[in-house]
Amino acid sequence: MVLIEGVMSGFNINEHFLGQKEHPSFEDYKEDVSKLSKMAEQVEFTIIREAIKYGRMEFQRNVSI
Numbered sequence: 554m555v556l557i558e559g560v561m562s563g564f565n566i567n568e569h570f571l572g573q574k575e576h577p578s579f580e581d582y583k584e585d586v587s588k589l590s591k592m593a594e595q596v597e598f599t600i601i602r603e604a605i606k607y608g609r610m611e612f613q614r615n616v617s618i
Contacts, residue, residue, distance in 0.1 A: 554599050554603060557603045558603075
């Protein structure tokens with residue numbers, strides 16, 4: 554969300570590689586990533602909420618009769 558807010562406020566975002574670190578929690582998820590679904594859902598809703606906030610999302614209704 555911080556990156557979205559920064560870009561929408563007119564700031565330029567630069568990416569810098571700071572290296573790589575193995576996180577111990579990876580062992581908990583490497584066999585079954587479905588355990589991460591709740592966190593993924595939270596990220597998804599945050600992105601959607603920000604898109605709506607900045608008018609970047611169009612809603613369409615498809616109706617078949």
